[in-house]
Amino acid sequence: MSTPRRPPIGRDTKLCMSLAGRPGNFGSRFHNHLYEALGLDYVYKAFTTRDLPAAIGGIRALGIRGCAISMPFKEACIPLLDGLAPSAAAIDSVNTIVNDDGLLTGHNTDYAAIAPLLRQYGVPAETPFVARGSGGMGKAVVSALRDAGFRDGTVVARNEAAGRRLAEGCGYRWQAEVTSAPLLVNITPIGMEGGPESRDLAFPEELIEAADYIFDVVHLPPETPLIRRAREMDKVVITGAEVAVLQALEQFRLYTGVTPSPAQVEAAAAFARG
Structure with a gap:
């Protein structure tokens, strides 16, 4: 069986991203590896910012599908969102934003x-x-x-x-x-x-x-x-590292609605750490 290929990046490609004080490569490599393995028309990029309200506004305005949130933004982003899922509302901390047609919901996959x-x-x-x-x-x-x-x-x-x-x-x-x-x-x-x-x-x-x-x-x-x-x-x-894989997998599901196989997750995690 042939391996699915991610479509060429174009106008219909969905963008996912992360915001962190000190961006790393794990999330980008993990998500992009799975997009390629599953043939999904998505791309993922890590960012940092000195203007959190503008960055969150950009997620909404540009139709960015999802955003991982890391230190020091996990609590500061909450007033900028439209609502919280139970996982985030229970602890007042967000590590994932999902954008549904301009409605931004905070989750906590950690x-x-x-x-x-x-x-x-x-x-x-x-x-x-x-x-x-x-x-x-x-x-x-x-x-x-x-x-x-x-x-x-x-x-x-x-x-x-x-x-x-x-x-x-x-x-x-x-x-x-x-x-x-x-x-x-x-x-x-x-x-x-x-x-x-x-x-x-x-x-x-x-x-x-x-x-x-x-x-x-x-x-x-x-x-x-x-x-x-x-x-x-x-x-x-x-x-x-084990926490990072499980929380990133849940983010992937939230963004795409797709659940990779255990072997695909293991391969993506190994690639992300490589």
Whole structure:
């Protein structure tokens, strides 16, 4: 059976995009690989902006089908949209915009990716956790933990107001410093490629050693310092690269209405990381 070919770019080609403070290549490579594999008349391009209202207005005015939203725009974009899907409304954080004939709806596919990964790796809901971070991604992860049945949790955040708001809103504790727990979750940029803390561990080695499960939502690089050290200690690890694939797949479905096969998703993810 012949492989479908994406039609040549023309006036009917649908554009999807991303907005991030520091754009990467993963989304563009993942989505464009699947458009080619499935013969879809779409194209995807990453952008950044210093004028968020104008950028969101451009999505509406130009008929851009969808837009992935990353730091630092996940909360700031909300007043510029026409409505929120339940996944975004529940946590006041958007990572995906879908444009239906000029009606812009915010979704959160990060939230949707967390519970399946916890189940996949067999993390029991009774496991106490410490989650470090309280930004837009923090909202998605901590809310997903709550909704997956995790009852014993601590949110660690330097911003006390944001940390308390997130922790107490989800029924957890806030504290300023990291402590030991069987499940450690990094939701900060610590360990992110190109960042000022790219070589740092999000948790001290003694806390990694004492934990059973390590979950780092940073997806670039795929093996962060935290993930590498946890593997060396033979811990169960969940990576941000896995989150990135699941959330991008859900975005793809929202934009196109098409569900790729597992083999197509695996090939697109490998291409995106290459």
